[in-house]
Amino acid sequence: MPALTDKALEYIDNMNTSSSAAHPMDESRAKEMFKFLKDLDNPISANDIRSHGAQNGWDSGFxxxxxxxxxxVASGGRVVVKHPGYFSENMQKELRSKL
Structure with a gap:
């Protein structure tokens, strides 16, 4: 798996993955991150997320x-970010460094 994908999954690992519903701020952070990765022409795949989630004990609903x-996001669809700004410049910088 590319370093960029590993780092993105690491950010998701730091969320509350044991609940079936993501916290609203985590949801917004994830959606912003998915958009950012797509803008970098490196969208994260749903298969990578499912595989990583299963291996790391994430709640199946989450x-x-x-x-x-x-x-x-990867297919060009629209997602609503209800709480923008939780995907920090620091996170963006770290992900760019993995390209």
Whole structure:
């Protein structure tokens, strides 16, 4: 798996993955990150999310939602970010460094 994908999944690992619904701020952070990765021409795949979630004990509902959002963004679909700004410049910088 590319270093960029590993780092993105690491950010998701730091969320509350044991709940079926992502916290609203985590949801926004994830959606912004998925958009950012797509803008870098390196979208994260739903399969990578499902695989990583299964290997790391994420709640199946949480994994399903993350995979759906990632797939929607990667395919050019629209997702609503209700709380923008939680995907920090620091996170963006770290992800860019993995290219």
């Amino acid at each position: 994994t399903k939602k993350m995979a759906e959002w990632a797939d929607k």
